[in-house]
Amino acid sequence: MTVDSTAAGTDAAGFAGLPRAKNQKVLIKSYGCQMNVYDAARMADSLGVEGYSETKDAGEADLVILNTCHIRERASEKVYSELGRMNEIKEARAAKGLSTVLAVAGCVAQAEGPELIRRQPAVDFVIGTQSYHQLPEALKRAAGGPAFVMTDFDTGDKFQQLVPPVAEKIKSRGVTAFVTVQEGCDKFCAFCVVPYTRGVELSRPARQIVEEVERLANAGVRDVTLLGQNVNAWNGGAGGPRAGLPGLFEKIAGVPGISRIRYMTSHPCDMDDGLIEAHRDMPALMPYLHLPVQSGSDRVLKAMNRKHRAADYVKIIERVRRARPDIAISSDFIVGFPGETQSDFEDTMRLVREIGFASAYSFKYSSRPGTPAADLPGHPDEAMKSRRLLELQILLEEQRRAFNQARVGTMTEVLFEKEGRHKGQIGGKTPHMQAVHAEGPAELIGQIRLVELAELGSNSFRGRIAGGTAP
Numbered sequence: 171m172t173v174d175s176t177a178a179g180t181d182a183a184g185f186a187g188l189p190r191a192k193n194q195k196v197l198i199k200s201y202g203c204q205m206n207v208y209d210a211a212r213m214a215d216s217l218g219v220e221g222y223s224e225t226k227d228a229g230e231a232d233l234v235i236l237n238t239c240h241i242r243e244r245a246s247e248k249v250y251s252e253l254g255r256m257n258e259i260k261e262a263r264a265a266k267g268l269s270t271v272l273a274v275a276g277c278v279a280q281a282e283g284p285e286l287i288r289r290q291p292a293v294d295f296v297i298g299t300q301s302y303h304q305l306p307e308a309l310k311r312a313a314g315g316p317a318f319v320m321t322d323f324d325t326g327d328k329f330q331q332l333v334p335p336v337a338e339k340i341k342s343r344g345v346t347a348f349v350t351v352q353e354g355c356d357k358f359c360a361f362c363v364v365p366y367t368r369g370v371e372l373s374r375p376a377r378q379i380v381e382e383v384e385r386l387a388n389a390g391v392r393d394v395t396l397l398g399q400n401v402n403a404w405n406g407g408a409g410g411p412r413a414g415l416p417g418l419f420e421k422i423a424g425v426p427g428i429s430r431i432r433y434m435t436s437h438p439c440d441m442d443d444g445l446i447e448a449h450r451d452m453p454a455l456m457p458y459l460h461l462p463v464q465s466g467s468d469r470v471l472k473a474m475n476r477k478h479r480a481a482d483y484v485k486i487i488e489r490v491r492r493a494r495p496d497i498a499i500s501s502d503f504i505v506g507f508p509g510e511t512q513s514d515f516e517d518t519m520r521l522v523r524e525i526g527f528a529s530a531y532s533f534k535y536s537s538r539p540g541t542p543a544a545d546l547p548g549h550p551d552e553a554m555k556s557r558r559l560l561e562l563q564i565l566l567e568e569q570r571r572a573f574n575q576a577r578v579g580t581m582t583e584v585l586f587e588k589e590g591r592h593k594g595q596i597g598g599k600t601p602h603m604q605a606v607h608a609e610g611p612a613e614l615i616g617q618i619r620l621v622e623l624a625e626l627g628s629n630s631f632r633g634r635i636a637g638g639t640a641p
């Protein structure tokens with residue numbers, strides 16, 4: 171990402187009336203989920219107005235922001251090793267007379283605030299997930315002052331106050347875009363830090379979202395993924411005639427230029443009839459559903475506080491498949507949750523065999539401080555977790571291959587997104603989120619074409635572009 175310093179076209183003063191930094195460079199390193207990718211873009215947009223352009227080189231960055239993930243222990247610990255590395259770079263720059271501001275954002279920032287400053291004194295400030303609109307103020311405070319933490323949850327409408335991206339910036343990010351429509355979670359699964367790091371469920375109003383999508387579409391975006399920790403609980407009101415998320419889909423599908431809509435991540439308990447029907451009725455809604463089940467054992471699901479049984483999940487998928495038979499189903503799994511027995515694990519394997527997933531993410535349970543599961547007895551040992559994870563992943567990989575293999579030889583609409591790795595090649599995605607590369611001119615980027623999926627490689631299809639344009 172590079173930030174256009176002419177961003178909002180203001181010359182004298184930047185965001186919040188602060189003097190603009192001249193030729194400053196920022197490095198934003200994001201870890202974890204798509205929401206962090208979205209947040210990083212919005213931070214970059216705000217900093218663009220301040221006169222910061224982006225760099226990928228820490229050595230030339232005047233400002234470094236680590237946008238962190240707290241979901242599992244390994245992700246969290248990575249932050250401290252990365253901070254150590256950034257500290258060395260900061261010292262090397264100081265030896266050349268250059269100052270560097272080092273900031274930590276994201277979910278580790280929200281969860282660990284003062285601890286970050288204590289463990290790594292090179293950190294200048296910590297900014298929590300609901301405070302990104304206060305970034306310019308934080309920068310002003312960081313100039314010379316002691317290290318500080320900004321992690322209040324109730325700081326006003328972050329989304330309304332964040333600077334929107336300019337057209338050149340959107341274009342540089344490509345023809346697909348994320349839009350956060352809902353943030354936070356009230357579900358409190360026993361293993362999960364999200365309710366503590368992102369706060370309570372909050373839906374952005376439909377009008378605000380549609381305006382953002384219009385801005386994206388005007389700059390060439392054709393495929394939007396609506397993001398939320400519990401996106402199917404979105405209740406931002408005043409969407410289309412349909413209630414809830416399908417109403418929002420309708421409004422977004424009406425934005426000229428938008429051809430594809432996706433949404434993630436959903437909770438089974440919020441998978442209502444309207445949303446299932448939307449998969450039957452709305453051509454712009456892509457046939458892809460990421461619906462985490464976490465476990466196939468009712469005992470474990472109860473201990474996880476998931477509020478549904480394995481059979482409920484199976485029923486939902488049956489209904490979704492009746493509505494949209496070709497839909498690709500994706501899920502998240504956790505193995506080795508406290509108290510998980512071999513028989514519980516076998517229930518998970520059985521559920522996977524019964525459903526047949528097109529893709530999935532699977533993890534070893536990671537104990538997170540402050541979550542109810544951390545205090546549960548019966549944490550399985552690492553070797554056991556590794557064995558179960560491997561067994562599950564082998565099965566999920568077989569299913570992924572089978573799903574893809576079944577599409578070899580079919581004609582599919584591909585939205586071309588970028589140039590391929592080899593000259594003369596372009597790459598894109600099918601409605602089912604499968605990667606495709608094909609021989610074709612770069613002018614097709616941003617267009618949807620009918621493509622024959624000729625051959626399946628390890629991670630993508632080789633496609634042959636047919637004549638004519640798909641709608």
Ligand code: 5AD
Pocket residue numbers: 241242361362363462464502503504533534535536537538
């Ligand atoms: N340990 C392992 N995996 C976790 N996830 C969330 N919290 C944990 C944890 N403590 C997984 C869940 C969730 C995904 C985003 O990360 O599967 O759906």
Ligand code: SF4
Pocket residue numbers: 355356357358359362363364365399400437
């Ligand atoms: Fe975490 Fe559960 Fe909320 Fe998902 S639904 S963000 S797993 S607490």
